[in-house]
Amino acid sequence: MNSATPLLEVEGLRKSFAGVHAVDNMSFSVAHNTITGVIGPNGSGKSTTIDCISGFQRPNAGRIRLDGRDITRLTPQKIAKAGLIRTFQTVHIYEAMTLRENLLQAARPFQASGWVADFLRLPGMRREVDAAMVRADELVDMIGLRKYYDAPTRILSYGQKKLVALAAGLMPKPRLLVLDEPVAGVNPTRIREIEEVILNLHAAGESFIIVEHNVEFVMRLCERVIVFVGGSKMTEGDPKSVQQDARVLEAYLGIPA
Amino acid sequence: MPFLAVTVVAVAAFLPLVVTSSYILSVGVTMFLYLVAAMSLNVIYGLLGLLSLAHIAFWGIGGYFTVIAVMDLGLSFWVALPLAGLFAGVVSIAVGFPALRLNRHSFVVVTLIFALLTTLVARDWVSLTRGPMGIPGIPSPYFFGHEIAGAYSFYYLAGAFALVSLLLLYLFFTSRIADTMRAINQSEDLARSQGVNPTAYKLLAFFLSAFFTAMAGGILAFNQRVIDPLIFDFFFMQAFLIMVIVGGRGSFVGVLVAGAVMSILPEVLRFSVDLRMVLYGLALLAFVTWAPNGLAGWIRERREERLRSELRQ
Ligand SMILES: Nc1ncnc2c1ncn2[C@@H]1O[C@H](COP(=O)(O)OP(=O)(O)O)[C@@H](O)[C@H]1O
Ligand SMILES: [Mg+2]
Numbered sequence: 001m002n003s004a005t006p007l008l009e010v011e012g013l014r015k016s017f018a019g020v021h022a023v024d025n026m027s028f029s030v031a032h033n034t035i036t037g038v039i040g041p042n043g044s045g046k047s048t049t050i051d052c053i054s055g056f057q058r059p060n061a062g063r064i065r066l067d068g069r070d071i072t073r074l075t076p077q078k079i080a081k082a083g084l085i086r087t088f089q090t091v092h093i094y095e096a097m098t099l100r101e102n103l104l105q106a107a108r109p110f111q112a113s114g115w116v117a118d119f120l121r122l123p124g125m126r127r128e129v130d131a132a133m134v135r136a137d138e139l140v141d142m143i144g145l146r147k148y149y150d151a152p153t154r155i156l157s158y159g160q161k162k163l164v165a166l167a168a169g170l171m172p173k174p175r176l177l178v179l180d181e182p183v184a185g186v187n188p189t190r191i192r193e194i195e196e197v198i199l200n201l202h203a204a205g206e207s208f209i210i211v212e213h214n215v216e217f218v219m220r221l222c223e224r225v226i227v228f229v230g231g232s233k234m235t236e237g238d239p240k241s242v243q244q245d246a247r248v249l250e251a252y253l254g255i256p257a
Numbered sequence: 258m259p260f261l262a263v264t265v266v267a268v269a270a271f272l273p274l275v276v277t278s279s280y281i282l283s284v285g286v287t288m289f290l291y292l293v294a295a296m297s298l299n300v301i302y303g304l305l306g307l308l309s310l311a312h313i314a315f316w317g318i319g320g321y322f323t324v325i326a327v328m329d330l331g332l333s334f335w336v337a338l339p340l341a342g343l344f345a346g347v348v349s350i351a352v353g354f355p356a357l358r359l360n361r362h363s364f365v366v367v368t369l370i371f372a373l374l375t376t377l378v379a380r381d382w383v384s385l386t387r388g389p390m391g392i393p394g395i396p397s398p399y400f401f402g403h404e405i406a407g408a409y410s411f412y413y414l415a416g417a418f419a420l421v422s423l424l425l426l427y428l429f430f431t432s433r434i435a436d437t438m439r440a441i442n443q444s445e446d447l448a449r450s451q452g453v454n455p456t457a458y459k460l461l462a463f464f465l466s467a468f469f470t471a472m473a474g475g476i477l478a479f480n481q482r483v484i485d486p487l488i489f490d491f492f493f494m495q496a497f498l499i500m501v502i503v504g505g506r507g508s509f510v511g512v513l514v515a516g517a518v519m520s521i522l523p524e525v526l527r528f529s530v531d532l533r534m535v536l537y538g539l540a541l542l543a544f545v546t547w548a549p550n551g552l553a554g555w556i557r558e559r560r561e562e563r564l565r566s567e568l569r570q
Contacts, residue, residue, distance in 0.1 A: 054450060080452035092447040094440050105440050108433060109452030115461070118433045125433070148568065155565050168451070 005068040007032045007176055007207055008053070008084070013062035015048050022048040024231045026062070030176070030209060030224075035202050037218035037239070038211045040228030041251065046211045047089050049228070050180050054086040055079040067175065081109065083175030087168075087182060089211075091161045095154040099145060099164055102153055103136035104129065106168035132171070139167040142197045144190065159186040166194070170201065178209045183217055195221055219243060227251070269416060279408035286411050286480055288520035289419035290473040294493070295500035295516040296426050296509070297469035301462045302498075303507035304430075304438035307361060309463065311352060311368035312470060313494035314375040315345040319471025320478035320488045321379060321386060324395055334398035338475045345471030346464045353463045357456060376489040391485025398479060411480045418476055422469050423513070429465070430509040438462060439507060492534065499537045503544050505551025515552060 006029035013026040023045040030036045040046055051057035053064055055076035064072045071079050094102050111128040118125055140146050143163040148156060153164055166182050183191045191214070198208060198221060212218045218225060219239040226236040229251045235242065242248055273282055294316060301309045319341045326337035356367035379386050386392070397406040398414070405414050429435055441448045441455045448455060478484040496519070504515030519540070523533040548555040 056446070056450075075454075076446075076449040077452050077454045080450055086450055088446070088450070092444050092450070094443045094447065096443055097436075097439070101436065105436060106451050108437060115434055119428060121432075129433075151564055151568060152561055155561065155568070172452070 006030060006065075007034075007067055008209070009063075009065040009068075010049070010053065011063040011065075013049065013052055013064070014060045015045075015052055015057055016060055021231050023052065023059075026228075026232050028226050028233050028236065030207070033202070033205055033207055034224060035198065035208045035210065035222045037222030037225040038209060038228060039213075039215060039218055039225060039242075040234075044228040045231040046228055047180055048231075050086055050178055050209075050211065053079075053178065054084060077109070080174075084178065085169050085172065085174035085176070086178040087165045087180055089180040089184075091158065091165055093153050093161055093164045093168065096152060098150045099140065099153055099156075100136060100149050102164055102168055103139060103171050104132050106171035107132040107135065110172040135171060135173075136167075139170055143167050144193065157185075159183075159190070162186055163190070163194070170206075173206070176207045176209065178211075180211050181213060182210065183212065183214055191217060266420065273409055273412050282408035282412040283480075284521060284524045286408065286415045288517060289412075289415035290477050290480075291496065291500070291520045292513065292516045293419050293422045293426075293473040294470045295497045295504075296423060296512055297466040297473075298497045299501045299504075299507065299509070299512045300426070300429070300438075301459075301466040303501055303505075303512065304435055304442060305459055305462050306442040306506070307357075307459065307462070308365045308498075309368045309466060310365060310494065311349070311356075311371045312466065312497060313489055313491065314368075314372040315349065315467040315470045316474035316477075316493055317375060317379060317486075317489040318345050318348065319474030320484050322471065323475030324392055324478050324484050325385065328392065328395065334479065338472050341475045342468040342472040345467040349463045349467035350460055353460050357459050357463075372489070372494075376486055379486040379489060386486075389486060391483055391487075393483045395479055395482045395484065405479075411476075415476055415480070418472065422472070426465075426469065427509055434458070434461070442507075492530070495534070496537060499541045501551075503540055503551055505553025505555075505557075508551065508553030511551055511553030 008030040010029065011027050013023055014021065015023040026045065026049060038046055038049075048057060052059045052062075055071070055074050055078070059072065062072070063070060066079070066082055066084050069082065071082060071084070074082070094105060097105065111132070113122065113125040113128055116122075140149055143166065145156070145160060145163060148160070153161060156164065162182060162185055166179065169177050169179065183194060186194065195217065198210075202208065210218060210222065222239060224236060225239050225242045227234045227242060227245075227248050234247060234251060235245055237245070269285070272285070276282065294312070298309065298312050301307050301312075322341035322344050323334070323337045326332045326340060327334055330337075332340070352368065352371050356364045356371075380389050382388075397404045399405065400414075403410075405411060437448070437453060438458050441453065441458055445455050474488065478488065500516040500519050501512055503519065504512030519537065523536060528536060544551060550558070
């Protein structure tokens with residue numbers, strides 16, 4: 001809303017598992033209409049942070065605000081409905097459903113018609129399905145899997161499944177899409193195409209947080225990069241300055257400063 | 258498919274005009290009631306993967322509620338029957354809240370405890386249920402002055418009930434509501450991350466399964482003309498469960514076919530109740546071993562294999 005309000009604001013976030021601080025005193029914010037990259041070594045708390053932001057883990061301390069609204073204690077489904085959609089590091093898709101069904105299902109909770117309209121197949125419900133179908137058609141071409149549109153997603157490769165998860169996340173046009181390693185296992189030519197697509201969506205107003213190990217991917221796409229080390233933010237900045245930061249090289253790439 | 262369905266319904270509707278054996282018609286009555294009970298178990302267990310052992314409780318509650326509402330409260334059978342469905346539905350919500358708090362395993366345990374408790378109530382709350390002796394002399398329902406008694410008229414009563422219930426359930430199984438339930442069953446986390454509230458869907462499924470089963474149990478009681486705690490016998494639970502597993506969890510057509518075959522076949526073969534249990538048990542073992550996703554799952558897997566090899570080329 002107010003452009004001075006960050007789209008996402010994380011403040012003093014802490015999450016411990018049996019005494020181990022997975023995330024500690026984590027603070028960062030993300031502006032509207034941006035692509036923010038998050039990098040950091042394995043175990044630096046990236047996925048745990050996403051879990052906390054999206055309501056899948058209850059933080060031990062801290063505040064999370066989406067567009068100024070406090071979402072800290074909301075359930076995952078409420079946070080999703082508020083416009084923050086996340087994907088999972090390990091592939092989560094509906095394996096027994098077709099690709100088309102996966103995409104339509106992802107749009108379903110954002111459509112107005114309820115159980116009665118669904119049961120009676122009221123016209124409003126049909127219009128919603130048609131609209132979702134148009135979006136799904138665009139997205140399936142974008143991930144280049146039209147050939148598998150009506151095949152159960154179980155038969156896809158790991159990388160292809162990652163792409164299905166990405167497209168499903170985009171279905172409801174979320175305010176903020178948080179991607180946990182979206183291109184891990186995706187083949188390199190496809191990765192370049194995905195970059196294209198994300199840039200196009202960004203130009204159309206979509207905002208992203210992208211957690212990725214593929215540093216080139218992050219550096220090419222993101223205008224800001226946040227570096228996590230040991231459960232908190234070590235630094236952040238534009239891709240160039242982060243890449244040249246001696247501490248980042250040491251912590252993340254293991255190159256002594 | 259629609260042609261086949263209409264043909265089957267037409268044959269079933271004209272059967273009593275040709276077949277006069279009341280034994281065969283009574284097998285039909287049983288089949289109709291089992292089909293509805295199995296298909297409603299298929300809602301909660303098939304679509305959502307929640308094994309509800311309370312299913313047998315709702316079947317019995319439906320029977321007792323209808324009988325008591327008619328005999329003690331003086332309600333018309335036609336009012337008592339849907340009321341029994343609603344009553345069981347409300348009970349299912351009350352049981353569902355605690356049962357769904359933890360996970361799938363706790364759901365099985367809580368619904369089992371509930372089933373055992375209802376049997377106890379039926380046996381020990383003598384002033385209401387007359388205990389183990391049961392309630393004999395259940396009066397015939399009347400339909401516009403026409404007495405419904407005997408296999409012939411119960412065939413039409415149970416048949417009409419099954420037709421309407423199964424049509425509604427078919428609409429349900431092919432709706433987006435059922436799709437969301439399948440989604441929750443495959444990945445609850447993903448569904449939540451997409452904005453779905455799983456608890457609402459689980460309670461709806463539990464409600465529907467209780468609602469239809471209770472009415473089937475009500476008709477069963479009036480057909481038997483006596484109700485006693487044997488209506489809670491685990492035989493019924495086992496039969497419904499095996500129909501769902503053999504047909505293929507979550508598949509409407511699969512469970513319809515399996516339910517019909519498993520209701521009729523033991524009768525045709527003149528098996529005793531004990532032998533029938535053995536047969537059901539063997540069918541279950543065979544399916545769990547060779548086709549764990551039932552008839553429908555087996556067909557789907559063959560189709561998928563073909564698709565896989567086509568797409569590889
Ligand atoms: N559910 C959990 N139980 C216990 N420890 C966990 C759990 N989830 C994450 N951790 C620990 O928290 C730390 C951060 O993990 P994670 O957020 O997955 O890191 P990243 O995504 O950056 O690789 C790791 O040390 C990990 O072992
Ligand atoms: Mg991770």
